Amino acid sequence: MKEPDLQPLVNLHVGDIVSLIAVIQRAKPIASLVIPLEVRGWFERFCKLMHLITFDDGPSDSYQARIAVCCEEKTAKIKRKLDEIRALYDDIREVAIILHAEKARNEFAKALAMLQGAMFGYPECCTEFHAKKGESSRARAYEEFLESGMDQSIPTEFWAVAHAPCSSTCKATLELGRRYLDAVAEFSESLKNNVESRLLLPRFYQTGGGRFFDLKPLDYNQCAGELSVSKEQFEEEARSRLPEPVKTVLCDVPRPYVLVDSAEKPPYKTSFPNPEMIGTMWLAYAPGVGAYMVNAKTGGLALYMLADEWLPKVGEQWRSRSNFRIYRSVKSPSQGKEQGMRKQN
Ligand SMILES: [Zn+2]
Numbered sequence: 001m002k003e004p005d006l007q008p009l010v011n012l013h014v015g016d017i018v019s020l021i022a023v024i025q026r027a028k029p030i031a032s033l034v035i036p037l038e039v040r041g042w043f044e045r046f047c048k049l050m051h052l053i054t055f056d057d058g059p060s061d062s063y064q065a066r067i068a069v070c071c072e073e074k075t076a077k078i079k080r081k082l083d084e085i086r087a088l089y090d091d092i093r094e095v096a097i098i099l100h101a102e103k104a105r106n107e108f109a110k111a112l113a114m115l116q117g118a119m120f121g122y123p124e125c126c127t128e129f130h131a132k133k134g135e136s137s138r139a140r141a142y143e144e145f146l147e148s149g150m151d152q153s154i155p156t157e158f159w160a161v162a163h164a165p166c167s168s169t170c171k172a173t174l175e176l177g178r179r180y181l182d183a184v185a186e187f188s189e190s191l192k193n194n195v196e197s198r199l200l201l202p203r204f205y206q207t208g209g210g211r212f213f214d215l216k217p218l219d220y221n222q223c224a225g226e227l228s229v230s231k232e233q234f235e236e237e238a239r240s241r242l243p244e245p246v247k248t249v250l251c252d253v254p255r256p257y258v259l260v261d262s263a264e265k266p267p268y269k270t271s272f273p274n275p276e277m278i279g280t281m282w283l284a285y286a287p288g289v290g291a292y293m294v295n296a297k298t299g300g301l302a303l304y305m306l307a308d309e310w311l312p313k314v315g316e317q318w319r320s321r322s323n324f325r326i327y328r329s330v331k332s333p334s335q336g337k338e339q340g341m342r343k344q345n
Helices: 003-011 014-024 037-049 073-098 102-120 124-133 135-148 171-187 189-199 220-226 231-241 307-314 333-344
Strands: 030-036 053-056 064-070 203-207 211-214 247-253 279-286 290-295 301-306 325-327
Touching: 003 014, 003 037, 003 189, 014 030, 014 064, 014 171, 014 189, 030 037, 030 073, 030 102, 037 064, 053 073, 064 073, 073 102, 102 124, 124 135, 124 171, 135 203, 135 325, 171 189, 231 247, 231 279, 231 290, 301 307
Parallel strands: none
Antiparallel strands: 030 064, 053 064, 203 211, 203 325, 247 279, 279 290, 290 301
16 A cells, blocks of 8 residues: 555544554554544544454444444454353453352453453453453553652563553553564554554553543744643632643644533533543643643633542542653653664664
8 A cells, every 4th residue: 555545544543544554454453443533534544454343333423433443343243242141241241240149240241351351462460350340440550650660761662552551660561562563563564654653642541551542742932833822820710720840831732533522511621532622731730639720822721630520430549649640651662772773783
C-alpha cells in the first residue's frame, strides 16, 4: 500500500493504530478499536484491503464506533462465543447471589477474564492479576512508577499495549509492546515515526492506568496573544477550586482515544475524556486529588472534578495517588542502543 493512502489512519488514537497494525502483522490475534465516525467508511475499506474480518464490538454513538478486527474466522468465532458467555455472566451472578455462592461467582468471573485476556493476546501474568484484583487494579503499575520515580520516564512499550500491566516492571508487557512497535516499523516507516512521536507525548491520567488524554505543552509567552484566558486569571480560578499544591500547564489536547459526554450539574464536569477537552487548554491539577481545565481560547469549562466528589459515585476502590497526574514517556534504553548499533553497522 502506498504511504499517502495510510494518511486517514492517523485519525485513530495512537494506541488503536498500534493494535490494528499488530493484528495485520499477525503479532496480535484480535483488537477492539474505537473508530471516529469521520473515518469509519475509510476504515472499513482499509480493513477489506488488508483482508481483515471486522464486526461491531459494542454500541456506536455520535462520536465513534467500536469495531473488533482479526485475521482468522476462528478468532472471530471465539470472540462471539465469549461475548455470549459474558452475557450469561449476569444470569450466573444472579443465581450465585440467590444461592449465597460468592466463591463460585468469583471463580466464574476470573475464568471469563482469563479467557478474554488469552483471546486478546495479553500476558498471562497481567490477565491473572487483573482477574484477581478487579478493574481498579489498573492503577497499580502507575502507583509503582510514582514510587520508583519512573513516572516521568515510562518506556513507550507500556503505552503501546492495550492491557493493564500487572506491574511497572512487567517484562512480558515490555516484550509485547516492543513486538507491536516492531510490527508498526515493518509495516510503514512514516507510520512508525507518527506513532513514536505520539507515544512520547505526556499523558494526563484521571484514573491511573485507565482514563487519560495526551497533551502537547505550549509556551505561554508565544501563545498569549491568541488566548482569552490569561495565565494569572486561570491560576487564580484554579486555586479557588483545587487544594494546594496546584500545578498548571498550557497545552494542546488532540482527540482522545474515546469521547464520552453527559449532561451534568455545575459546577462539576466529570465526563472523561469529553469533546470539550480537544483544543488549546489550560489544565490545572492537584496530584491525586482533582483537576480543573478550561479552553484557553473560549474560556469554556472542559473538566472539573475532585476525588471526594467523584469517588462516592464510582466506588472507593478507584481512589489512588496515581490519579490526576501527568506522566511522561521515553524510548527505552535498549531500543536506543539497538538503533545505535544498527546505524553503526
Ligand atoms: Zn504482567
